Amino acid sequence: MKTTEMPFIKTVERHFLERKGHNPHATTEFCWLLSGITLATKIIASQIQRAGLLEIVGETGQTNVQGEEVQKLDVIANETLVRCLGYRGNIGLLVSEEDEEPHVIQDATESGKYTVLFDPLDGSSNINANVNIGTIFSVLQRDPKVEDKNVMGHVLQPGYKQVAAGYVVYGSSTVLAYTAGYGVHMFTLDPSIGAFVLAQENVKMPTSGKIYSVNEANSRKFPVGVQKYLDWVKTDEAGYSSRYIGSLVADFHRTLIRGGVFMYPPTKKAPNGKLRLLYEANPLAFVAEQAGGVASDGHQRILDKQPQAMHERTPLIIGSKNEVEKVLSFLK
Ligand code: P6P
Numbered sequence: 001m002k003t004t005e006m007p008f009i010k011t012v013e014r015h016f017l018e019r020k021g022h023n024p025h026a027t028t029e030f031c032w033l034l035s036g037i038t039l040a041t042k043i044i045a046s047q048i049q050r051a052g053l054l055e056i057v058g059e060t061g062q063t064n065v066q067g068e069e070v071q072k073l074d075v076i077a078n079e080t081l082v083r084c085l086g087y088r089g090n091i092g093l094l095v096s097e098e099d100e101e102p103h104v105i106q107d108a109t110e111s112g113k114y115t116v117l118f119d120p121l122d123g124s125s126n127i128n129a130n131v132n133i134g135t136i137f138s139v140l141q142r143d144p145k146v147e148d149k150n151v152m153g154h155v156l157q158p159g160y161k162q163v164a165a166g167y168v169v170y171g172s173s174t175v176l177a178y179t180a181g182y183g184v185h186m187f188t189l190d191p192s193i194g195a196f197v198l199a200q201e202n203v204k205m206p207t208s209g210k211i212y213s214v215n216e217a218n219s220r221k222f223p224v225g226v227q228k229y230l231d232w233v234k235t236d237e238a239g240y241s242s243r244y245i246g247s248l249v250a251d252f253h254r255t256l257i258r259g260g261v262f263m264y265p266p267t268k269k270a271p272n273g274k275l276r277l278l279y280e281a282n283p284l285a286f287v288a289e290q291a292g293g294v295a296s297d298g299h300q301r302i303l304d305k306q307p308q309a310m311h312e313r314t315p316l317i318i319g320s321k322n323e324v325e326k327v328l329s330f331l332k
Pocket of ligand 1: 123124125215247251
């Protein structure tokens with residue numbers, strides 16, 4: 001009897017574990033952490049797919065630590081991630097965009113060796129317009145030079161110390177992209193089996209791309225160098241297109257796949273920009289660099305920045321190497 005050929009399925013956890021021997025974190029215990037992220041984002045995806053039907057669209061009437069209106073799905077996404085990651089045994093701290101303070105799951109003793117930082121549902125203000133939104137995550141290891149009780153000492157580490165990072169974009173399909181320092185790999189959620197399945201390994205960002213992505217409504221408030229770049233990029237000889245979704249994960253995912261540059265520069269109102277360093281800029285910068293791209297705050301490499309506060313913001317210029325360097329050349 002002909003047995004049906006099972007399609008070859010490689011999950012995120014299986015893919016990560018294959019790095020055993022190359023990556024010191026490629027352990028089953030770290031895979032258990034990763035499976036907390038994949039489980040949480042599958043639950044979030046299912047909620048988003050049914051958002052209009054489940055009375056979970058709309059605002060809760062609360063504002064978060066950022067002073068932003070909290071959407072119902074924000075709360076669901078945040079609680080889902082905290083619950084799925086809270087019992088993985090090797091996580092000591094959780095840091096969320098939605099919560100003022102870190103969740104101390106257990107002292108950063110040997111068992112609590114990892115810290116997971118996340119923006120549970122970035123771009124959530126787009127939910128009721130059915131625009132692509134996303135979850136962004138970053139994983140740090142306990143800093144052995146920092147005493148266990150010094151929670152902030154374990155959290156405020158520069159981005160180059162990330163062990164892993166990535167995002168899930170909830171769109172026409174649900175796609176997870178991650179890096180652990182050995183390239184960027186993409187997985188598509190197959191709803192028929194409820195698993196993220198490997199779709200593309202070693203994703204490379206094009207070194208150039210004639211797309212620039214910025215909220216032009218703020219252009220008069222940007223630094224002069226940025227305004228000069230925006231004047232140049234609109235010239236016929238430059239030949240660029242403008243694309244701006246207003247959802248960081250969606251704008252970044254397009255930039256990763258098609259090339260170009262995304263930026264959220266500082267404005268007079270937001271001198272440090274709008275986007276957060278620890279759980280937005282750092283994880284996306286890790287992914288960008290691993291794919292051959294560049295991420296800067298306009299003066300320095302994002303991953304070299306020493307965080308001073310958990311929710312601190314940073315200007316962000318991220319994308320194709322040649323395109324980011326073009327922007328930076330106007331800032332000099
Ligand atoms: P603006 C969404 O609120 C978000 O945090 C990012 O997802 C997005 O890139 C940015 O803000 C959009 O901000 O000021 O252009 O609406």
